[in-house]
Amino acid sequence: MASTVKTKTDLAFQRCVMPDCAATYDVADVRTSCDACGSLLDVDYDWDSLPVPSSLQSFEEKWSRRNEPLCFSGVWRFVDLLPFAPTNKIITIGEGQTLLHPSDGVARFVGVRPGNLLLQYEGMNPSGSFKDNGMTAAFTHAHTIGARRAACASTGNTSASLALYCGVSKLMQAIIFIGSGKISYGKLSQALDYGALTIQIAGDFDDAMHRVQQVSTKQGIYLVNSVNPFRLEGQKTIMFRVLEAMRWEVPDWIVVPGGNLGNSSAFGKAFYELHQLGLIDRIPRLAVINAAGANTLYELVEGRGLRWNNGRPDASIVNNYYAELDDANRRASTIASAIEINRPVNLYKCLRALECCNGVVREVTDQQMLDAKAQVGANGVGCEPASAASVAGAKLLRAEGVIAPTERVVCILTGHQLKDPTATVAYHTHDQAEFNRVLGSRGVTRAAFANRAVQVENNLDEIIRAIELNS
Numbered sequence: 001m002a003s004t005v006k007t008k009t010d011l012a013f014q015r016c017v018m019p020d021c022a023a024t025y026d027v028a029d030v031r032t033s034c035d036a037c038g039s040l041l042d043v044d045y046d047w048d049s050l051p052v053p054s055s056l057q058s059f060e061e062k063w064s065r066r067n068e069p070l071c072f073s074g075v076w077r078f079v080d081l082l083p084f085a086p087t088n089k090i091i092t093i094g095e096g097q098t099l100l101h102p103s104d105g106v107a108r109f110v111g112v113r114p115g116n117l118l119l120q121y122e123g124m125n126p127s128g129s130f131k132d133n134g135m136t137a138a139f140t141h142a143h144t145i146g147a148r149r150a151a152c153a154s155t156g157n158t159s160a161s162l163a164l165y166c167g168v169s170k171l172m173q174a175i176i177f178i179g180s181g182k183i184s185y186g187k188l189s190q191a192l193d194y195g196a197l198t199i200q201i202a203g204d205f206d207d208a209m210h211r212v213q214q215v216s217t218k219q220g221i222y223l224v225n226s227v228n229p230f231r232l233e234g235q236k237t238i239m240f241r242v243l244e245a246m247r248w249e250v251p252d253w254i255v256v257p258g259g260n261l262g263n264s265s266a267f268g269k270a271f272y273e274l275h276q277l278g279l280i281d282r283i284p285r286l287a288v289i290n291a292a293g294a295n296t297l298y299e300l301v302e303g304r305g306l307r308w309n310n311g312r313p314d315a316s317i318v319n320n321y322y323a324e325l326d327d328a329n330r331r332a333s334t335i336a337s338a339i340e341i342n343r344p345v346n347l348y349k350c351l352r353a354l355e356c357c358n359g360v361v362r363e364v365t366d367q368q369m370l371d372a373k374a375q376v377g378a379n380g381v382g383c384e385p386a387s388a389a390s391v392a393g394a395k396l397l398r399a400e401g402v403i404a405p406t407e408r409v410v411c412i413l414t415g416h417q418l419k420d421p422t423a424t425v426a427y428h429t430h431d432q433a434e435f436n437r438v439l440g441s442r443g444v445t446r447a448a449f450a451n452r453a454v455q456v457e458n459n460l461d462e463i464i465r466a467i468e469l470n471s
Helices: 056-065 076-081 104-110 131-144 157-169 185-193 205-219 229-235 237-245 262-276 296-303 315-328 347-356 366-378 385-399 421-428 432-438 460-469
Strands: 012-016 024-026 041-045 099-102 117-121 149-153 173-179 197-201 253-257 285-291 360-364 409-413
Touching: 041 229, 056 076, 056 237, 076 237, 099 237, 104 117, 104 366, 104 385, 117 237, 131 149, 131 157, 131 229, 149 157, 149 205, 157 173, 157 185, 173 185, 173 205, 185 197, 185 421, 197 205, 229 237, 229 262, 237 262, 253 262, 253 385, 262 285, 262 347, 285 296, 285 347, 285 385, 296 315, 296 347, 296 360, 360 366, 360 385, 366 385, 366 421, 385 409, 421 432
Parallel strands: 117 409, 149 173, 173 197, 253 285, 253 409, 285 360
Antiparallel strands: 012 024, 012 041, 099 117
8 A cells, every 4th residue: 555645754755657547655665656546656755845956056065065975966956856865874986076068069969059069978977877876866765774685687887887886885795697699798898896786687787677677676686777766866967957058047858868868757856856946047948869770769759659648558559569569579678788779668758758858759770879879989989889879869959950059959868888898899890890889780881981090011111101191
């Protein structure tokens, strides 16, 4: 049975996302779904009884105390906007020291005016991806309730982040589930090096996600995938830092890759709460970009008309589509392994975010992502293939006239370039066989922006001539 928030002293609690249910649960409960209707949960707050900041500018004072761990953290310096944990239980390793990088070169590629394209680079996090924003929050909740083991299914970045927090804190054992051949070595090496127990199953991410949920329930292991509502509380802070870097002005667009849809869901929640609290005067538009080989959200929203519909989405559209996937045994397939997911667990939360943010969904090919990735790299910021979906998507939306050249666009780069160096080297290589092996099977036929090594004889004059010809 659902518990009920009884008094104003219960300032943080968990609530079913479906308005017609809205069952509530104690913040100390470990659950990933509503007992009453089976839907996802939010972490919610009694804002009327909490000390809400008078303005977002008040957070700037935290920088004068950045010698304090919570003020230094790019997540926990915003603790007043995610006040679910006792501050003495918070586990931080300096996550969130990220950069909002204006890039006129990428702006030209996308088609917006100089100064209007900004790259939010989450690859600067300790484990090299945005996952640390959510992991510090989920890990803190796990620590608060006394968990000793934590698990996830992963295409790589979640496992690296969980393993890192477990390795640094020594508070829990990390157990990660990966699919066969569905993780890059750059990411797998992190989980192995940080000491995680790694379980590789025959199947893909969706299979691993199904099994980790079963095992976590049966064995009482704390699950940290983004079905965990506390994960998304931490991921809200990516948007707080974007606003902070923009001197608290709201951009016109946030463009984000869509995999399990945790980021898009968290961003929608962040902007909704900030607007309700009177801390921003408008909400930006949201664009979620799928890989064409893992395009469930695009197919459902743009192809079949699925909408949040004020909390009454038509679940039959989803169920029918998933049945079609099963009947055809169709698996997600994209070079962007971080978003290679057919059954996103945060689908309904993302639909809510799209409604809140007047959002759109698009799909881009692996070719478009890799070309966008090359342009991001050529302008000084390296990212993994999935990250570049945001830039490729922004370019597509600009070509369609959905994004205007005068609008300010923030593209989220979710992970570091070295998360998947194989794809990068294959794109730039001379070796056609290697190009075909890594990229050809994904439908990539060219490297329009390749920066290939210049091959010369071991001869001083030839080396100098090559430098002069290519300078």
